[in-house]
Amino acid sequence: xxxxxxxxxxxxxxxxxxxxxxxxxxxxxxxxxxxxxxxxxxxxxxxxxxxxxxxxxxxxxxxxxxxxxxxxxxxxxxxxxxxxxxxxxxxxxxxxxxxxxxxxxxxxxxxxxxxxxxxxxxxxxxxxxxxxxxxxxxxxxxxxxxxxxxxxxxxxxxxxxxxxxxxxxxxxxxxxxxxxxxxxxxxxxxxxxxxxxxxxxxxxxxxxxxxxxxxxxxxxxxxxxxxxxxxxxxxxxxxxxxxxxxxxxxxxxxxxxxxxxxxxxxxxxxxxxxxxxxxxxxxxxxxxxxxxxxxxxxxxxxxxxxxxxxxxxxxxxxxxxxxxxxxxxxxxxxxxxxxxxxxxxxxxxxxxxxxxxxxxxxxxxxxxxxxxxxxxxxxxxxxxxxxxxxxxxxxxxxxxxxxxxxxxxxxxxxxxxxxxxxxxxxxxxxxxxxxxxxxxxxxxxxxxxxxxxxxxxxxxxxxxxxxxxxxxxxxxxxxxxxxxxxxxxxxxxxxxxxxxxxxxxxxxxxxxxxxxxxxxxxxxxxxxxxxxxxxxxxxxxxxxxxxxxxxxxxxxxxxxxxxxxxxxxxxxxxxxxxxxxxxxxxxxxxxxxxxxxxxxxxxxxxxxxxxxxxxxxxxxxxxxxxxxxxxxxxxxxxxxxxxxxxxxxxxxxxxxxxxxxxxxxxxxxxxxxxxxxxxxxxxxxxxxxxxxxxxxxxxxxxxxxxxxxxxxxxxxxxxxxxxxxxxxxxxxxxxxxxxxxxxxxxxxxxxxxxxxxxxxxxxxxxxxxxxxxxxxx
Numbered sequence: 133x134x135x136x137x138x139x140x141x142x143x144x145x146x147x148x149x150x151x152x153x154x155x156x157x158x159x160x161x162x163x164x165x166x167x168x169x170x171x172x173x174x175x176x177x178x179x180x181x182x183x184x185x186x187x188x189x190x191x192x193x194x195x196x197x198x199x200x201x202x203x204x205x206x207x208x209x210x211x212x213x214x215x216x217x218x219x220x221x222x223x224x225x226x227x228x229x230x231x232x233x234x235x236x237x238x239x240x241x242x243x244x245x246x247x248x249x250x251x252x253x254x255x256x257x258x259x260x261x262x263x264x265x266x267x268x269x270x271x272x273x274x275x276x277x278x279x280x281x282x283x284x285x286x287x288x289x290x291x292x293x294x295x296x297x298x299x300x301x302x303x304x305x306x307x308x309x310x311x312x313x314x315x316x317x318x319x320x321x322x323x324x325x326x327x328x329x330x331x332x333x334x335x336x337x338x339x340x341x342x343x344x345x346x347x348x349x350x351x352x353x354x355x356x357x358x359x360x361x362x363x364x365x366x367x368x369x370x371x372x373x374x375x376x377x378x379x380x381x382x383x384x385x386x387x388x389x390x391x392x393x394x395x396x397x398x399x400x401x402x403x404x405x406x407x408x409x410x411x412x413x414x415x416x417x418x419x420x421x422x423x424x425x426x427x428x429x430x431x432x433x434x435x436x437x438x439x440x441x442x443x444x445x446x447x448x449x450x451x452x453x454x455x456x457x458x459x460x461x462x463x464x465x466x467x468x469x470x471x472x473x474x475x476x477x478x479x480x481x482x483x484x485x486x487x488x489x490x491x492x493x494x495x496x497x498x499x500x501x502x503x504x505x506x507x508x509x510x511x512x513x514x515x516x517x518x519x520x521x522x523x524x525x526x527x528x529x530x531x532x533x534x535x536x537x538x539x540x541x542x543x544x545x546x547x548x549x550x551x552x553x554x555x556x557x558x559x560x561x562x563x564x565x566x567x568x569x570x571x572x573x574x575x576x577x578x579x580x581x582x583x584x585x586x587x588x589x590x591x592x593x594x595x596x597x598x599x600x601x602x603x604x605x606x607x608x609x610x611x612x613x614x615x616x617x618x619x620x621x622x623x624x625x626x627x628x629x630x631x632x633x634x635x636x637x638x639x640x641x642x643x644x645x646x647x648x649x650x651x652x653x654x655x656x657x658x659x660x661x662x663x664x665x666x667x668x669x670x671x672x673x674x675x676x677x678x679x680x681x682x683x684x685x686x687x688x689x690x691x692x693x694x695x696x697x698x699x700x701x702x703x704x705x706x707x708x709x710x711x712x713x714x715x716x717x718x719x720x721x722x723x724x725x726x727x728x729x730x731x732x733x734x735x736x737x738x739x740x741x742x743x744x745x746x747x748x749x750x751x752x753x754x755x756x757x758x759x760x761x762x763x764x765x766x767x768x769x770x771x772x773x774x775x776x777x778x779x780x781x782x783x784x785x786x787x788x789x790x791x792x793x794x795x796x797x798x799x800x801x802x803x804x805x806x807x808x809x810x811x812x813x814x815x816x817x818x819x820x821x822x823x824x825x826x827x828x829x830x831x832x833x834x835x836x837x838x839x840x841x842x843x844x845x846x847x848x849x850x851x852x853x854x855x856x857x858x859x860x861x862x863x864x865x866x867x868x869x870x871x872x873x874x875x876x877x878x879x880x881x882x883x884x885x886x887x888x889x890x891x892x893x894x895x896x897x898x899x900x901x902x903x904x905x906x907x908x909x
Contacts, residue, residue, distance in 0.1 A: 150208040151229065152197055158329055159195050161304055161322030162188070169196050169299060173254070173282060174203060176297045177275050180285040183301035184458040184475065185405035186360025189286040192301060193256050197284065204282070206251035214259035219266030226255065226270075241270060245277040252280040260287040261457075262412055268293050288409055289456040300458075303357025303475070307349040309884060315340045318349055323357045330363045334370030344374055346885040351378045356475050361402055364388040379878050384477060385484075406481045409459055420450045421459055422489060425482025426499040429531030430463060430473035438502040439495070471528065496539055503529065503536040504547055507554035514557045515704045520739030526558045537571060545578035552576075553585040556592030560599075563743035563780030569596035570862030576609075587616040587625045591632055598636055599744060601783030606636050624662035627653040631669045643676055650676070667696035667705050675712060678719070687716050704745075707736035711749050718756055726756050731825065738821055743780040746817055747773045751796070753824055758799035767805035770796045771812025772820035778813075781860075855882040860902035 173179050173196060181189045194210065201208045211229045216222065223240035232247045234240070260267045268291045271283055275295070285291055290298045304323040307313060318324050319340055327348070331338045340348050351374055355361045365388060368377055380386070388402040413421060423440040424431065431439075436447055451472070454460040459478060463471040474482065486492045506529065510522040526533065533555065540548035552575040559568030572593040579586055590613035597606035610632045617625035630653035638646040650673050657665035674689030690713045697705025710733035717726035734749050754769035777783075800809060815823065851872070858868045869879035886898055 149231075150197075150201060151210055152194060152201070152208060153210070155191075155194070157333070159191065160326040160329055162192055162195070165192065165299075165301070166196060166199060170199050172297060172299070173200055173284065176295075177281070178271060178283045178285070178291070178293060178296045180287060180291055180296055180298050181301050182287055182290060182298055182456075182458055184303075184358070184478070185288065185409055186358045186402065187301050187303055187458070188359040189301050190258050191359070193258065193284050193286050197254060197256055200254070204252050204254040206253045206280075208254045208256075210256045210258060212258050213263055213267070216263060219263055222263055222266045222270055226257070230255070241273060244274065248274065248278040248281055250278070250280055252282075253278075254282045254284065257283060257285045260285050260291065261289065261409065264289060264291055267291060288458045289453075304359060304362075306353045306355070306357045309353060313345060313349055315342060315345045318345055321352075323355065323362055324348065324352050326359060327352050327355070327362050327366050330366035331369035334367055338369050347374045347378060347881060350881040350884050351381070354378070354381055354476075356477060358402075358475070358477065360405055361388055361477065364402060375878070378881055379874075384480065402477055403481070406478060409457060410481070410485070413457070413459075414450075414453075417450045417453055418485070420447055421454055422482050422486045422491060423495055424454075424460060424472075424474060425479045425486060426495050426535075427474070427532055428479070428535045429529060430471045431532075432469040432471050434469065435502060435506075435529075435532075436472075438505075439498045441498060496543070499532075500536040500540045500544065500547055500551075503533045504540075504551045504554070507533060507551055507558075511554040511557060514561070515702045517701065517703050517736075517739075519703060520741070523558065523561055523740060526555070527562075537575070541575055541578050545575070546581075546583075548575045549579050549583070549589050550585045553588035553592060556588065556595070559592075560595060560744070561740055561742045563776075563782070565596045565599045565781050566860070566862040569593060569600065570864065570867075572596065573862075576612075582616045582619045584620065584622065584625065587613045587620070587622070587629070590616065591629060594632055594636070598632075598639065599780075599782050603636050603640055607633065610636065623656045623660035624665050627656035627660065627662060627665040627669065630656065631665065631672050634669075634672055638672065638675060638679070643679055647673070647676055663696050663700055664702070667693045667700070667702070670696070671705070671709055671712075674709075678712065678716060683716055683720050687713065690716065703736050703740070707733045707740075708745060708748075710736065711745070711752060715752050715755075718752065718759065723756060723759060727753075730756065734821060734824060741817055741821075743776045743817055744782050746821060747776040747780075747782070750776070750820060750824055754799070755795040758795040763799040763802040763805050764808050766796055766799040767802075768808040768812035769820075769824060770800065771809035772815050772823065773812075775813035775815060776817060776820065852882055852886050855879070856886050856898055856902040859883060859886070859898045 169179070169192075181193055183189050197208050197210070207230070209230050211226050213222065213225065216225055223244055224234075227234070227240050227244050227247075230244075230247070232243060235243060257267055257271070264287060267285065267287075271285070271291060272293045274281055275283065275293075290296060304326065305321055306323045307318060307321055313321075319328060324340075328338070328340065351365070352362065355365055361384070365377060365381070372380070381388075385401070385403045410418065410421065420436075420440060424436065426439060427435070433448065433451075436442070436451065437444060440447060451460065455462060455472070460472050460474055463473050483492070486495055507526070510526055513519055514522045533551065537548060537551050537555075540551060552572050556568065556572070559565065572589050576586065576589050576593060590609045594606040594610035594613065597603075597609065610629055614626055614629035614633070617623075617629055630649045634646040634649040634653065637643075637649065650669050654666065654669045654673070657669055670689050671693040674686045674693060677683075677686035677689060690709050694706050694709040694713065697703075697709060710729050714726045714729035714733060717723070717729060730749055730753050734746070734753075737745055737749065750769050751773040754766045754773060757763075757766035757769060799805060812820070812823070854872065855868055858871060863871065865879040865883060868874075868883070872879065874882075883898070
């Protein structure tokens with residue numbers, strides 16, 4: 133109870149008093165939020181702090197109240213509503229907290245209004261989540277009747293009162309997944325600072341050093357910036373090492389429980405914090421919340437309606453209520469359509485509830501069906517001029533379709549092989565050859581019945597292996613595709629398989645076999661009236677003519693391939709054909725035409741951003757520059773070519789590339805070309821395209837930073853070297869975990885540490901580096 137004294141109003145409200153509790157632990161971070169809130173609480177009369185359970189609303193409100201206490205001479209009061217169940221008791225609870233003595237049968241709200249009067253008072257209504265319908269009208273009456281009263285409410289949803297200002301309390305800053313940190317940098321991040329402070333309460337010697345810095349970074353990142361989760365995890369540091377704690381986070385609801393006997397019941401476990409929100413949802417909101425747990429990578433309204441079985445517009449109101457109650461969040465982005473997400477802890481809880489409700493199988497089926505439809509639709513349009521938009525769609529949904537594929541390959545292999553076949557162009561465009569090879573190999577192993585998607589997937593598997601330079605494996609898979617096509621009687625599919633076998637032999641320098649296969653493929657394509665297969669075959673035949681020095685024949689075949697591509701609205705066929713037509717112009721000393729054609733090819737390819745194809749254009753442009761004597765320019769473009777191919781893990785080099793290489797090598801032997809070559813090698817695909825088109829003349833990276841890291845200079849441990857080798861083999865985190873007898877989460881942490889130490893941003897870069905620098909086991 134607050135200290136009693138002579139009241140400022142009536143007989144109850146005490147002078148210059150407060151009941152703010154003393155804090156037993158240090159308040160960490162939130163300085164930026166406090167700066168903004170301190171100003172707002174003096175300007176606004178109703179400030180509501182909303183956020184998910186465990187995000188730190190109460191602690192922030194108390195810190196704010198302490199900071200402005202002197203501005204409220206009649207008192208600052210904390211009213212704890214967390215244990216209150218009866219709405220009619222809200223006014224009485226506030227009055228009792230403020231020390232207002234009840235007067236007979238008087239209405240508690242009327243008495244509150246009379247006692248508060250014109251006093252300048254700040255009242256914190258903490259934990260309104262279960263009593264919003266009662267608190268809202270009460271708060272409005274008090275604010276209208278007491279002109280100098282200020283209210284701070286903490287809740288998981290807005291009160292919905294006129295004049296209310298809502299401040300959404302976000303999770304704390306966590307380490308970025310793509311960044312490497314030293315111990316000092318890491319300790320300066322809010323969530324890490326809180327983790328270290330609380331960890332030292334149970335283990336005073338706990339510290340971050342060079343040995344555990346990346347592990348602690350990953351551990352805190354997985355706690356998602358929720359102060360409750362961070363504090364619950366940190367309390368185990370006297371019992372578990374960071375590595376063991378990280379392993380046990382795979383079941384976060386079991387490990388994230390309080391060891392503090394005085395902790396409020398709602399904060400004694402992460403599950404309890406979420407329970408208290410879920411239990412107060414309406415049935416339709418619970419249904420939607422459970423289904424949204426399927427989305428590993430977030431969702432938009434269309435995907436939500438499809439997966440949740442809702443009519444257009446039907447789910448918007450329940451979704452809005454979930455957002456209001458901090459159980460879902462809108463992703464901050466200018467992207468259209470709007471995307472939403474759930475914290476990982478909420479999503480895992482939702483999936484548990486799906487299972488308990490007996491809805492998990494149906495939800496998974498709907499989830500897989502939607503992303504299969506999305507991928508197959510994208511495949512139909514991905515080669516068109518607007519195909520870049522579909523690549524962006526698949527980028528945004530990457531975690532979702534990966535999840536769908538992993539489920540389908542076990543439960544519905546037929547759907548899995550269709551999904552993998554549909555995703556093959558995406559993996560090729562994005563240069564994700566290691567992932568594509570790994571996922572396609574699993575899917576084709578899961579099916580036995582011949583089908584068109586199986587033939588497509590086998591060709592895709594051959595493409596991934598070919599790009600990685602594994603010609604024997606690529607040949608075996610494409611031969612399997614040809615056998616499936618023949619068994620189905622699908623002449624067009626057989627023609628596509630034969631031209632791909634020709635592509636493999638061409639890359640190996642066997643032009644005779646490549647030509648024979650193309651002759652047969654062209655015959656099949658004409659018989660099947662497949663303009664797509666025919667255009668591809670003519671293109672490959674044009675490359676053979678180039679390799680044999682028959683430039684006129686090559687030009688005619690490439691032009692016909694481009695014509696067929698334009699008729700089919702196939703940007704890829706037009707762009708690739710133009711790349712090699714530009715090379716024909718170069719070889720026949722038509723430099724201006726070569727330059728113009730290569731720029732047109734870049735313009736066509738630019739929205740799609742395929743590393744392999746962009747690299748071929750850059751290589752050709754480098755040769756044109758070398759032929760003109762522009763050695764520095766040629767060196768930069770040559771470096772960019774090498775960098776893109778390395779990061780994508782592409783090792784194939786067709787015979788016709790050798791003439792390009794010889795020109796570039798002459799340029800690189802000139803003085804002053806080593807630095808631009810090194811700088812180009814560091815450029816990402818966007819910077820490389822801008823430079824090639826004359827939009828960017830200088831690069832920030834220097835030659836000194838261009839040297840690829842060695843396994844020793846990178847400081848990889850033996851375990852991390854083993855993980856890097858497995859990444860290079862195309863294994864997922866789950867497969868790595870199985871191979872090394874560690875948990876999935878530990879494997880994920882190791883991959884993250886390898887990427888950070890090497891300074892890479894993708895698994896493909898790790899795979900390319902490992903294949904180049906690490907000897908096989």
